[in-house]
Amino acid sequence: MSRENTESRHPKAPPPAAPTALTWVGRGVRVLLVLVILGAGGWVSHYWLTHRPAAKRRPPQFQAVLVEVARVAPQTHAVIVRAMGTVVPARTVQLASQVGGRVVTVSEDFLPGGRFKANERILRIEPRDYELAVQQRASELARAQGDLKVEMGQQSVARREYELLGREIKEGDRELVLREPQLATAQAAVAAAEASLEQANLDLARTAVVAPFNAMVQSRDVDLGAHVNVGTGLASLVGTDAYWVRVLVPVDDLGWIDIPGFNAQTGSEARVYHESAWDADAFREGKVERLMSELEPQGRMARLLVSVEDPLDLNSPSGQRRALILGSYVRVEISGRDLPDVIRVPRTALRDGNRVWVMQPDRTLDIRRVEVAWSGEDHVLVRQGLSDGDLLVTSDIGTPVDGMALRASDGGAAPPEGTPVPAGPPAPQAEGRP
Numbered sequence: 001m002s003r004e005n006t007e008s009r010h011p012k013a014p015p016p017a018a019p020t021a022l023t024w025v026g027r028g029v030r031v032l033l034v035l036v037i038l039g040a041g042g043w044v045s046h047y048w049l050t051h052r053p054a055a056k057r058r059p060p061q062f063q064a065v066l067v068e069v070a071r072v073a074p075q076t077h078a079v080i081v082r083a084m085g086t087v088v089p090a091r092t093v094q095l096a097s098q099v100g101g102r103v104v105t106v107s108e109d110f111l112p113g114g115r116f117k118a119n120e121r122i123l124r125i126e127p128r129d130y131e132l133a134v135q136q137r138a139s140e141l142a143r144a145q146g147d148l149k150v151e152m153g154q155q156s157v158a159r160r161e162y163e164l165l166g167r168e169i170k171e172g173d174r175e176l177v178l179r180e181p182q183l184a185t186a187q188a189a190v191a192a193a194e195a196s197l198e199q200a201n202l203d204l205a206r207t208a209v210v211a212p213f214n215a216m217v218q219s220r221d222v223d224l225g226a227h228v229n230v231g232t233g234l235a236s237l238v239g240t241d242a243y244w245v246r247v248l249v250p251v252d253d254l255g256w257i258d259i260p261g262f263n264a265q266t267g268s269e270a271r272v273y274h275e276s277a278w279d280a281d282a283f284r285e286g287k288v289e290r291l292m293s294e295l296e297p298q299g300r301m302a303r304l305l306v307s308v309e310d311p312l313d314l315n316s317p318s319g320q321r322r323a324l325i326l327g328s329y330v331r332v333e334i335s336g337r338d339l340p341d342v343i344r345v346p347r348t349a350l351r352d353g354n355r356v357w358v359m360q361p362d363r364t365l366d367i368r369r370v371e372v373a374w375s376g377e378d379h380v381l382v383r384q385g386l387s388d389g390d391l392l393v394t395s396d397i398g399t400p401v402d403g404m405a406l407r408a409s410d411g412g413a414a415p416p417e418g419t420p421v422p423a424g425p426p427a428p429q430a431e432g433r434p
Helices: 003-009 021-050 128-165 171-177 180-206 251-256
Strands: 065-067 069-071 075-089 092-096 101-106 121-125 208-210 215-220 233-239 242-249 269-273 284-291 302-309 329-346 355-359 365-369 371-375 379-384 391-393 406-408
Touching (some): 075 251, 075 302, 121 233, 128 180, 180 208, 242 251, 251 302, 251 329, 269 302, 302 329, 329 371
Parallel strands (some): 065 406
Antiparallel strands (some): 069 391, 075 242, 075 329, 092 233, 101 121, 121 208, 215 233, 242 302, 269 284, 269 329, 329 379, 355 365, 355 391, 371 379
16 A cells, blocks of 8 residues: 555644643633632631530439338237148047957948048948847846845845844854845846946947047048958048148247247137139138147248148038148248237338338438338338338339439329429439339
8 A cells, every 4th residue: 555545544633732821821710729629628627626616514404213102100010920831630540440340331431531420330340249249148137136136035034033033143153144245246246247238238339330520531441341350440530620730930930929838828810821722812710729849850940730620611612612631731821919009011112121211201312220020021010210101112213322302103102292302413213214
């Protein structure tokens, strides 16, 4: 390809034109604009750095702690001793046969759990042999009584002969003449025959085995057709007139309880609860009967016997009975002695063992030391430290400070409105409350 053709296809660019005065002015304006912007930015930065905003101090906000209070008053309260106990029989007997023979009849209720009234027949031992023995002893008595009558007739004859003889004889000979030894022998024979008949009748009566008292069968050891001997065990019976509850209480609490034979004539009243078998609020009434002679070996606790009459609650309608079950573990509340002029305080309101929080009339907190006369499971009885009309703080405070400002909730007995809240440092808020 020729050079001319190449040059025709790619023509050369024209040479740059020389800058004019207008071009220099435009460039100067742009430079000046950049300098103005930089200067303005620097001035704004300097202004904000030298004129930073300052936080203004505001006076602290004093907010009283919201608490729940209860107005207290001294009263007479009974000490309640709470304990646990086990139901045991008050009367129990191992029934045994007093005669030998074959069991010929048994009662339909002769089974574990069956109940019998006093003197009600439980079973019968074959009585035929004993009936024959009664007849035999009766005939022996009749014979002895006949012999006695004959001898008494001979006594009359001997006495008349002695009187007709009309002379004195020795004392020993006189007894023989009057047949006094023969009369004593006949009288002894009659007495022996009467005793034998009484024994035969007693053995016959013993063939009918009866309940010695109102009882329930705990276990049965014989059945129909069994042959028994004297002393053979027949059944185990427990009395149903009363049960005992064997209660464990601390030794220190015995002084608050009236115990017959220990510190009082009449025992303290008690309530027996059995939540697993009855309603939560249902109870049976009982009474403290005795203090057992030894302490419980493991916990060194004193053991009391609380009696409950009619433990099977037979006097109540069948659908409303609250029967005690032997071996049950029950809760017992014993009403102890009365404490006059004491204030009942919930245990949750007792702080550090012997302190309470009181809201004073000027709506400030007063942390007081109190004297506890009795400490129970849910409440304590305070003897000193609280006065009639004091407002007891029953809710929690996160960080209690003596003299801090308080305000009562709507549910509490607040001081009269208009009582000024004292100035002071900000009070902390109660836990769980705004």
